[in-house]
Amino acid sequence: MNIILAMVAAFCWGTTYAVTQYSLQGWPPLLLGALRALPAGLLLLMIKPNLPKPNDWAVLLRLAAINIALFFSLLFVMSQTLPSAISSMGMIYVPVFAMLFHWLIYKKSPTKVQTLSGILLIILAWQLFDPQRIQLSSIGLLALAGAISCIVLGSNITKSLSKNIHWWTVLSWQLILGGSLLAIVASLQAIISPTQYINVWQNFNRLNGAGLLWLILLNTVLAYTLYVWLLSRMTVVEFTFAGISNPIAGVLMGLLLLAESFSFYQYSLMVAMIITSLLSPLFSLYMNKKDQKK
Numbered sequence: 001m002n003i004i005l006a007m008v009a010a011f012c013w014g015t016t017y018a019v020t021q022y023s024l025q026g027w028p029p030l031l032l033g034a035l036r037a038l039p040a041g042l043l044l045l046m047i048k049p050n051l052p053k054p055n056d057w058a059v060l061l062r063l064a065a066i067n068i069a070l071f072f073s074l075l076f077v078m079s080q081t082l083p084s085a086i087s088s089m090g091m092i093y094v095p096v097f098a099m100l101f102h103w104l105i106y107k108k109s110p111t112k113v114q115t116l117s118g119i120l121l122i123i124l125a126w127q128l129f130d131p132q133r134i135q136l137s138s139i140g141l142l143a144l145a146g147a148i149s150c151i152v153l154g155s156n157i158t159k160s161l162s163k164n165i166h167w168w169t170v171l172s173w174q175l176i177l178g179g180s181l182l183a184i185v186a187s188l189q190a191i192i193s194p195t196q197y198i199n200v201w202q203n204f205n206r207l208n209g210a211g212l213l214w215l216i217l218l219n220t221v222l223a224y225t226l227y228v229w230l231l232s233r234m235t236v237v238e239f240t241f242a243g244i245s246n247p248i249a250g251v252l253m254g255l256l257l258l259a260e261s262f263s264f265y266q267y268s269l270m271v272a273m274i275i276t277s278l279l280s281p282l283f284s285l286y287m288n289k290k291d292q293k294k
Contacts, residue, residue: 002234005226007245012223014249016215017087020079022257023211028196029080030186033072035212038179040220044172052173056165060173063161067154068178069185074147081140083260088250089128089270090144092277094243096121097152117279124276128269134262155231162232171228175220244277 024032052060078087096118099110110118129136161170190197200208251270254260262270 002230006230006234006243009223009226009230010243011245011249012219013243014088014091014246015253016075016219017079017082017250018084018253018257019211019214019219020076021084023207023214025080026196027076027200027208028186028189029073029076030182030189031197031200032076032215033069034179034182034186036179036215036220037068037072037175038183040216040224041172041175041177041179043216043221044168044225045176048168048172050166050169050172052165052169056169059157059161060165060170061177063154063157063170064174064177065181066150067158068174069181071147071150071154072178072182074143074150077143078140078147081137082144084254084258085247085251085260085262085270086129086134086136087140087144088247088254089273090125090141091148091151091243091246091250092121092273093125094148094151095277095280097148098155101152101156111280113283114280117276120276120279121273124269124273128266128273133266158228159231162228167228167232171224175224244274247274 020027020032078090082090095114099114099118102108103110128134129141158170158174247270
């Protein structure tokens, strides 16, 4: 059941790129991040009021800066500079980054199957992102790498906090603090360079409102509730491998909303990446069942 819920969260996140391009094109990433995080955090706080202990504020602020403020900013840069399918396929790299992080920081070596699937993912992604076959924004690709790093680092901090701080407190206050940081920086940007913000205000319509509701309610309130709750019950690597539904959502939504299309070879690479990312969790499931029979 945990893996299914994790896939629901990842599927919601996979819709972010296409929904943003379709309904919120041209909006400043900092503004989008603030409008996504802060209302969601306040809504969760209203559902279950809570207040962190005095000693917990510093670590929650650090988590909010990485997991919300920086990540959301990079995410919306990706959403506006890369095709939806490419952004979501790039997220398949998260388990590779997670394995490297655990190996370098915690000296925890990945299994042979995880290592094999990681190497295959790198090879396949290298082919998919080949500049001779597809022109991609270098800014978008840098934002993708930064966003993946934020996911891995933020997930490890979130998991460590689950032992000492109630998961709902972590959930609601990282969104409130991260959204507040983004709101402050967005306000400064609006003062220095107001043109984009004026355009957003003057041209706001129902489609923009629907896009914001999607990002706030589905992609943040629902998906982040599942994310924080599940991280206290799953390893980070297990959770990231469940992110297989992220690229599926990205490809489908890109096709439906943006009419994105790729060559047969590129779609074949995407399918191969999805299958490869399933190798490790399927093998672990097989071994667990085998051990239970003994």
